Amino acid sequence: MASLTTRERILQSSLALFNAQGLAAVSTHRIAAELGISPGNLHYHFKAKQLIVERLFRRFEERLEELNASTDRVRAIDDLWLTLHLRFEAIDAYRFIYRDMAYLGSEYPALGQRAQALTAGNLLAAKALCETLRATGVIEATAEEAQILALQMVFTTTCWLSFEQLVPGRDALQQADPGLAAFYTLTLISPYVSSESRAYLDYLRGKYLR
Amino acid sequence: MASLTTRERILQSSLALFNAQGLAAVSTHRIAAELGISPGNLHYHFKAKQLIVERLFRRFEERLEELNASTDRVRAIDDLWLTLHLRFEAIDAYRFIYRDMAYLGSEYPALGQRAQALTAGNLLAAKALCETLRATGVIEATAEEAQILALQMVFTTTCWLSFEQLVPGRDALQQADPGLAAFYTLTLISPYVSSESRAYLDYLRGKYLR
Numbered sequence: 001m002a003s004l005t006t007r008e009r010i011l012q013s014s015l016a017l018f019n020a021q022g023l024a025a026v027s028t029h030r031i032a033a034e035l036g037i038s039p040g041n042l043h044y045h046f047k048a049k050q051l052i053v054e055r056l057f058r059r060f061e062e063r064l065e066e067l068n069a070s071t072d073r074v075r076a077i078d079d080l081w082l083t084l085h086l087r088f089e090a091i092d093a094y095r096f097i098y099r100d101m102a103y104l105g106s107e108y109p110a111l112g113q114r115a116q117a118l119t120a121g122n123l124l125a126a127k128a129l130c131e132t133l134r135a136t137g138v139i140e141a142t143a144e145e146a147q148i149l150a151l152q153m154v155f156t157t158t159c160w161l162s163f164e165q166l167v168p169g170r171d172a173l174q175q176a177d178p179g180l181a182a183f184y185t186l187t188l189i190s191p192y193v194s195s196e197s198r199a200y201l202d203y204l205r206g207k208y209l210r
Numbered sequence: 211m212a213s214l215t216t217r218e219r220i221l222q223s224s225l226a227l228f229n230a231q232g233l234a235a236v237s238t239h240r241i242a243a244e245l246g247i248s249p250g251n252l253h254y255h256f257k258a259k260q261l262i263v264e265r266l267f268r269r270f271e272e273r274l275e276e277l278n279a280s281t282d283r284v285r286a287i288d289d290l291w292l293t294l295h296l297r298f299e300a301i302d303a304y305r306f307i308y309r310d311m312a313y314l315g316s317e318y319p320a321l322g323q324r325a326q327a328l329t330a331g332n333l334l335a336a337k338a339l340c341e342t343l344r345a346t347g348v349i350e351a352t353a354e355e356a357q358i359l360a361l362q363m364v365f366t367t368t369c370w371l372s373f374e375q376l377v378p379g380r381d382a383l384q385q386a387d388p389g390l391a392a393f394y395t396l397t398l399i400s401p402y403v404s405s406e407s408r409a410y411l412d413y414l415r416g417k418y419l420r
Binding site: 021022024025098099100101102103105106112115116117119120144145148151152155156158159160162163165166167168169184187188190191192209 | 232311376
């Protein structure tokens, strides 16, 4: 039981350090020092940094796969806003993964491939979602427009938090705002939103713009 | 003269290595080895890796600033496609900069701040551009929609090439396609494009989709 707790503390601490300082900059020695345990003790739980990264990556995959599986319940704009909000929260919680993807993929090629497979899953879920929104009349778009929207949505959820670092006045360490990010993503579908669904978008606009 | 040539060879070689292997992974020793010169010779030209990165960053800034200055000549969809194409070419040529931004910003905070200033310049240029397209009737959008479009355009040009690594079937080392990326960016404005300008979008769609 004590052993399980140490293992979990290592994972939590690694995640916080990777997020704050970058995957490349954080060694297992640094993680052990942060926890006040010996490198030998850490090594007993995880034989290499790669095994820590893999475990965190698996948790991230599980959260997104769960969200992908639940997109078939999205039937209206407010459902969509909520599912986008939850997705941004997950990506923010594991923000080192997409932010440090170039390094992650070159250091751990198997994880780079799993990240691609995850993107493929995200795209499939987004396409099904946009098709549902189209079929139920929430958006008015051609099948091709719905496909492009799905790609834009996955691109935006994947990269927005990394882009925020580049926007002046935003600090990389500042708390991300998943609600604002979700609203921004919704503006992609805004030209296609049918008049009945527009009121909710206007409500969000009043909340997040200016 | 020989000295100038060595200096330029160091910059070219550094750029190629940073792009291919990542900014974090490439040391000045690695760069010297690649060129077949001694670390001492490299040190004579650049006292630290930071000075090489700064010089490359300056060239990247200059290319984007030049593009930003020329956006006031964009009057039609085909001009816009061309300027987006040139922007993706510049970002691709210096692709390590946006791809490795988290590392770059934490290692060289002054460059992180200049990257933010550059984004601010890109946003201003994109806003002026969208306003021109609106004023000349190329797009039909409200002032607020034009502002959001400008943000989407800067976000997309900044992050698209990094996102491509995550799309299955694309190799990170594979040649990027600036034309396709420019077309993808144009799909953002597609719902707002007036009927006279739509033919060019249809031409590009035929070229790049399927």
